Amino acid sequence: MQAEGYKFILTAPLTEIIDNPGFFIQMGMASMPGWLEGVFNRKYPHWKEVPLNEDGSCASAPAGLRVLEEVLTREFGAGSCVIAHPDTVDRFIGPATRAVAVSTHNPLGVTFAAGVYASMFGSSKNPINSLYTMRLFEKIQANPYRSSFRVIVGGSGSWQISETNSFERLGIDCAVDGRAESRDAVDLFRKTLNGEPLPRELKVVHPNNPLSLVIPDKRTAFGVIEMTTGCGRRCNFCLPDLNPQMSVPKDRIMRAVAGNVAAGNSQISLATEDMFIWGFNERQPFFFPNRNALLDLHRSIAEHAGVKWITLSHATIAPAVVDPKLIEELSDMLLDKSPIRMPNVSSHPEGRTLNPLIGLETGSVRMARKIMAGKSLPFEAEHWPSVVINGLEVFNRNNWIPVMTLIIGAPGEMAEDVQETLDLIFEIERRGLHVILVPSVFTPLKDTRMEDMVGVTETYQLSKLQWQLMMSCWKISASIALQSWWGPFAWSLGAFLFWAFRGRRVNGPNFTWPAMHFTRMVPSSLTYRMGGLYRGKPLKVLSREQLLDTVASKWKPYFVDAPGEKIMAATN
């Protein structure tokens, strides 16, 4: 502890700095309205606990803050900065403090999913995470030394500050868009030392060489270690895809694994937009996974002494159709180390599952072509529904239960598109496939190719068909998530009471019949007949062999199972 305070204080809202309750809970905090916090408090009484050092600073921190900590330490020397717990940030601020840097993923609750659910429950834009963010900014604003330091906001949610012009309201001097490794980011902190004016917004350049990425070897929340940047599939609504496509070298990942374990972390989560692009090389298109490299990396992590748990982050589904053997072999090495159990859908002896986050987004071929033509590669977008079904079959066979997001109300979405998505959802149900579906209302993200487009902005605007899609997704998800005998009953009753006392007022009349269908309080024959719900039509699904036959001939040579052994449709 420094008596005059640290030059630079790094911190984050409590909901983003925690790591003990798990990803799903953190996602819930980012989506659910503040008045539901009591539910989390009762169910997870220890969610607020953060490992601390002797001086009260954080012993575990979000990976982004760790990157900034290392960059500042390299530039300004050891002891120049500290990662402070948001509740005790005042203890580290003193007359010598020149900047307080706050990392946020979603400070105001306006990204996909977050905000939508808060809006659906009737308190728009105030998810739990957002409330904790406000509290942190209030605390910083009230600090007695506030006039002698600047407040800088970074992280993937900093654009929300600029977008909503919340600088004055939250007491923020500068919002930085981009990574801490940039020279411009370092110069910003130097300016605070020199008392120079700061720009209100700063967009910094992303490194374009994997060796210039900083991969800290200190303990991170959830053991998050960066695996890749960028993606390459070019979905129009996607922000991370705009970054250069790079893989972090294995030796640097393993150093970070060792650092986390040495600091008492037994969990590792590789952060990526698509785990299957890691280790890609110029010898083949990036959408053909480098199986040997991926297996080698994951084997090394799984066999590292002290690594008890491994969780997956983001992925795409086409690689499961391209290389089912990769999924099988990854399962063999990772499943025993997954902390997530879903015994009702897993054949693992302990009910363990792997749960990558994957974008499904739409079942409409027309919309897939329009907004995410590359998501299904090497298969054409016109086969997207078949890719989803085949991919899910491969995943489920290996106890992977993906969490899949859907976008409802994208610009240009028509009733037929929603019906096609419902057809896909019905087909998933009909085949008994397991997936956690997370529908969200389209939100244009700044700097993406869809930033100027407007879709549905409030849940009240959703059509009956869109509500049916939303509730059908949750019906499937609830069937997996609620594992006790009484869970589904309590869920149905709760949903009915919510509709009766709040939902129908907040979400409008289009919500009623889809909600009734979801609660199962009314027989489904009635909800279809009286509510006029869509019954679906049969979906033609290509088999894997048929899908492989559709692939462009220039890409067929890359379907290689092992050196010299083709697994193309013709030779499978």
Ligand code: SF4
């Ligand atoms: S596949 Fe995912 S990460 Fe890649 S561009 Fe599309 S949305 Fe972005």
